[in-house]
Amino acid sequence: MMAGKTLKVAMLGCGVVGSQVARLLIENKADLSTRAGADLELVKVAVRNPSAKNYGVKAELLTSDLNSIVTDPQVDLVIELLGGIEPARELILTALKNGKSVITANKALLAKHGAELYAAADKANVDLYYEAAVAGAIPILRPLRESLVGDEVLKVMGIVNGTTNYILTKMDENGAAFADALAEAQKLGFAEADPSADIEGGDAAAKAAILASLAFHSRVTDADVYKEGISKITATDVKVAKAMDLVIKLLAISDVTKDGAIAVRVHPALISRNHPLASVRESFNAVFVESVSAGQMMFYGRGAGGAPTASAILGDLVAVARHRVSGGLGPRESDYAERKIAKIGDTKTRYLIRLNVADKPGVLESVAHVFASHQVSIQTVRQSGAGDKAELIVMTHISSESALSQTVNDLAKLDSVTDVASVLRVEGEI
Amino acid sequence: MMAGKTLKVAMLGCGVVGSQVARLLIENKADLSTRAGADLELVKVAVRNPSAKNYGVKAELLTSDLNSIVTDPQVDLVIELLGGIEPARELILTALKNGKSVITANKALLAKHGAELYAAADKANVDLYYEAAVAGAIPILRPLRESLVGDEVLKVMGIVNGTTNYILTKMDENGAAFADALAEAQKLGFAEADPSADIEGGDAAAKAAILASLAFHSRVTDADVYKEGISKITATDVKVAKAMDLVIKLLAISDVTKDGAIAVRVHPALISRNHPLASVRESFNAVFVESVSAGQMMFYGRGAGGAPTASAILGDLVAVARHRVSGGLGPRESDYAERKIAKIGDTKTRYLIRLNVADKPGVLESVAHVFASHQVSIQTVRQSGAGDKAELIVMTHISSESALSQTVNDLAKLDSVTDVASVLRVEGEI
Numbered sequence: 001m002m003a004g005k006t007l008k009v010a011m012l013g014c015g016v017v018g019s020q021v022a023r024l025l026i027e028n029k030a031d032l033s034t035r036a037g038a039d040l041e042l043v044k045v046a047v048r049n050p051s052a053k054n055y056g057v058k059a060e061l062l063t064s065d066l067n068s069i070v071t072d073p074q075v076d077l078v079i080e081l082l083g084g085i086e087p088a089r090e091l092i093l094t095a096l097k098n099g100k101s102v103i104t105a106n107k108a109l110l111a112k113h114g115a116e117l118y119a120a121a122d123k124a125n126v127d128l129y130y131e132a133a134v135a136g137a138i139p140i141l142r143p144l145r146e147s148l149v150g151d152e153v154l155k156v157m158g159i160v161n162g163t164t165n166y167i168l169t170k171m172d173e174n175g176a177a178f179a180d181a182l183a184e185a186q187k188l189g190f191a192e193a194d195p196s197a198d199i200e201g202g203d204a205a206a207k208a209a210i211l212a213s214l215a216f217h218s219r220v221t222d223a224d225v226y227k228e229g230i231s232k233i234t235a236t237d238v239k240v241a242k243a244m245d246l247v248i249k250l251l252a253i254s255d256v257t258k259d260g261a262i263a264v265r266v267h268p269a270l271i272s273r274n275h276p277l278a279s280v281r282e283s284f285n286a287v288f289v290e291s292v293s294a295g296q297m298m299f300y301g302r303g304a305g306g307a308p309t310a311s312a313i314l315g316d317l318v319a320v321a322r323h324r325v326s327g328g329l330g331p332r333e334s335d336y337a338e339r340k341i342a343k344i345g346d347t348k349t350r351y352l353i354r355l356n357v358a359d360k361p362g363v364l365e366s367v368a369h370v371f372a373s374h375q376v377s378i379q380t381v382r383q384s385g386a387g388d389k390a391e392l393i394v395m396t397h398i399s400s401e402s403a404l405s406q407t408v409n410d411l412a413k414l415d416s417v418t419d420v421a422s423v424l425r426v427e428g429e430i
Numbered sequence: 431m432m433a434g435k436t437l438k439v440a441m442l443g444c445g446v447v448g449s450q451v452a453r454l455l456i457e458n459k460a461d462l463s464t465r466a467g468a469d470l471e472l473v474k475v476a477v478r479n480p481s482a483k484n485y486g487v488k489a490e491l492l493t494s495d496l497n498s499i500v501t502d503p504q505v506d507l508v509i510e511l512l513g514g515i516e517p518a519r520e521l522i523l524t525a526l527k528n529g530k531s532v533i534t535a536n537k538a539l540l541a542k543h544g545a546e547l548y549a550a551a552d553k554a555n556v557d558l559y560y561e562a563a564v565a566g567a568i569p570i571l572r573p574l575r576e577s578l579v580g581d582e583v584l585k586v587m588g589i590v591n592g593t594t595n596y597i598l599t600k601m602d603e604n605g606a607a608f609a610d611a612l613a614e615a616q617k618l619g620f621a622e623a624d625p626s627a628d629i630e631g632g633d634a635a636a637k638a639a640i641l642a643s644l645a646f647h648s649r650v651t652d653a654d655v656y657k658e659g660i661s662k663i664t665a666t667d668v669k670v671a672k673a674m675d676l677v678i679k680l681l682a683i684s685d686v687t688k689d690g691a692i693a694v695r696v697h698p699a700l701i702s703r704n705h706p707l708a709s710v711r712e713s714f715n716a717v718f719v720e721s722v723s724a725g726q727m728m729f730y731g732r733g734a735g736g737a738p739t740a741s742a743i744l745g746d747l748v749a750v751a752r753h754r755v756s757g758g759l760g761p762r763e764s765d766y767a768e769r770k771i772a773k774i775g776d777t778k779t780r781y782l783i784r785l786n787v788a789d790k791p792g793v794l795e796s797v798a799h800v801f802a803s804h805q806v807s808i809q810t811v812r813q814s815g816a817g818d819k820a821e822l823i824v825m826t827h828i829s830s831e832s833a834l835s836q837t838v839n840d841l842a843k844l845d846s847v848t849d850v851a852s853v854l855r856v857e858g859e860i
Binding site: 020024028031032034035131137138139142143146147148149150151152217276279291292293294296298299300301302305307308310311312313315316317318319322323326327328334336 | 738
């Protein structure tokens with residue numbers, strides 16, 4: 001333990017994650033301080049109502065004055081765990097301006113106001129670290145920003161929302177309907193009472209923006225991310241996928257179009273059961289990365305939870321503390337590549353389309369004609385059913401989103417098509 | 431691009447990996463320089479015989495004078511890709527002493543002389559980076575050293591040798607015998623003409639030492655690693671494993687005994703087909719990490735090859751260059767925990783033991799007696815076969831290596847046991 005230097009740490013917020021951070025910071029003080037090269041001392045924890053419950057820290061550390069944390073001259077390092085946009089944004093900006101290094105897990109804030117925050121950290125010559133903001137305990141931001149900095153990333157494809165992965169796992173393994181799987185997830189604490197941010201893809205979209213920014217050295221915000229959630233996935237979709245040796249996952253994807261723009265989107269997609277992401281079960285997260293030289297990589301682990309998220313925050317804390325001891329700074333965000341954002345219509349992928357059709361001669365011909373008229377080429381067609389009802393399952397070759405959506409519109413207008421039962425994207429080799 | 435500062439890069443060696451490093455350094459100079467914050471210029475490449483072949487770099491950069499690289503005052507950064515102990519050790523020490531930062535992929539050297547090299551880098555106040563030394567392109571050393579620095583690692587378990595994983599994959603998927611799978615691997619370039627460093631576990635042991643050092647903040651050398659290779663694994667072992675829904679992998683494992691010592695070993699082990707490592711096929715590598723707060727993680731990707739290894743080296747190069755630009759240094763190795771190395775006999779695990787026995791009454795009783803006499807408790811026994819030959823497959827509960835080896839010795843002496851056909855360790859939940 002270094003007797004020489006002390007760094008004072010203060011926290012904004014002390015909920016599920018914060019209470020674990022505080023506990024570990026106190027319990028493992030000796031190890032963390034030795035690794036940081038300075039005595040790490042927790043001096044203040046700001047919560048809205050200090051007397052509301054037992055936060056697991058000494059009462060005298062608690063304060064309801066959030067602003068006092070970011071203006072106190074004795075505080076060196078601030079951990080922001082309030083979540084949401086305000087007052088987190090204002091508080092972090094003030095902390096940075098006052099020369100404090102900041103660690104945050106606030107993905108929504110970073111995805112929306114990242115540029116402003118990174119610029120403020122730059123200007124103040126302090127660190128702003130946020131490994132915990134994406135995929136919880138999994139080291140993925142540091143590898144993207146530092147380990148792969150000598151390579152050219154081609155694609156990032158992640159399961160970055162544990163709630164939806166839990167629901168999709170139950171639908172896949174038990175044949176559950178979406179609503180039942182959601183209810184189970186809520187009962188077990190894997191989904192919130194209002195699950196919309198998770199199931200409609202908003203949470204994953206914020207993470208997708210952060211991942212894409214780092215991977216492609218460009219500024220990507222949550223508004224740049226096209227998103228579709230999983231609430232329309234049916235037990236039949238899952239069953240059909242299973243019969244084809246595929247599995248449905250909610251993926252946060254970014255890659256570069258042939259024009260050099262970044263296509264970034266969150267949506268359910270079919271992947272092969274042999275894909276490394278296919279075996280990521282329940283609330284686990286994983287991020288699959290493909291780069292020119294390194295090839296395919298995957299980073300797997302716990303994407304949420306108090307202790308796992310605290311692990312990422314404390315890793316950042318030690319890193320940031322080391323920089324303050326040595327006088328240096330960690331590598332900064334970089335957006336020098338200034339890539340544009342592709343329109344979702346220009347994104348290219350394959351699709352699996354299920355159509356309910358009349359079982360009479362000529363149906364396949366008219367369906368095939370619609371595909372051909374939009375230059376969407378068909379890889380396979382399977383027809384099943386009997387009587388006057390039948391189902392066509394069409395797998396396309398790679399096509400643009402815009403050509404596909406026009407195709408689907410026209411298919412719906414065909415007399416012989418009673419219903420476009422589902423349209424799902426397909427990712428990876430199958 | 432920064433016109434301000436130029437950093438001069440020189441390479442020792444230009445083989446499979448080196449030629450990719452040189453190519454990428456030249457082709458991607460603009461991007462790499464922008465990311466580093468300084469113009470990265472390749473100024474010298476030392477090879478034993480500059481006229482032997484086309485190294486893909488301008489002839490005027492080539493020299494046969496290895497020493498000139500590490501003493502040239504204009505060189506800022508040295509990439510060592512000679513491999514082996516000498517002259518690599520001497521050259522790196524001289525480079526460090528002369529104030530050059532060094533990037534190396536030399537696992538054998540680091541596992542043997544790491545302490546000396548890290549101390550020399552410390553003394554000279556320069557960086558010594560080596561992400562490429564373990565698991566090629568997979569970012570694993572930086573995550574262990576930096577991302578998980580706020581956590582307590584419990585176990586590291588890696589598939590870190592592509593040759594043996596390729597052989598074991600073929601044995602598992604095609605039922606091939608070891609010799610045939612090895613011959614195929616050699617034909618396809620996945621195994622060398624003399625494969626002993628791979629198949630006997632030497633390569634994996636060096637990597638295990640490096641991983642254990644970082645994970646447990648202690649000094650671990652290759653001599654501390656217990657090792658067994660895969661040359662004794664038979665097609666029958668693989669078949670029996672398969673029938674039990676298990677798969678055999680060569681694992682580099684380190685964990686902490688209840689006395690706080692590090693147990694570090696390389697050996698084949700049975701794992702469940704549901705374990706994340708089970709689906710790591712062919713020459714891919716993966717490292718599974720378990721820590722107190724983060725829980726289970728896995729890092730997956732290409733463990734070898736020119737371009738993948740070059741990706742890791744260039745990531746280090748940019749990181750080290752940034753430090754030279756900003757005046758700082760990266761986080762150093764730390765061995766403050768000074769954990770002892772456990773004796774292999776004290777390592778605890780489960781075992782699967784196959785015995786050929788006489789098929790007569792009382793055999794199971796005498797076998798069970800031997801286990802009991804060494805306090806090795808049996809989880810399951812399966813008996814198969816007919817006539818006067820039968821096979822017993824015994825799965826033990828967790829036991830120490832020493833108790834197990836005494837048990838095996840005594841079993842071999844039993845009249846009713848014709849042969850101890852195999853003894854394999856079992857890792858993870860099954």
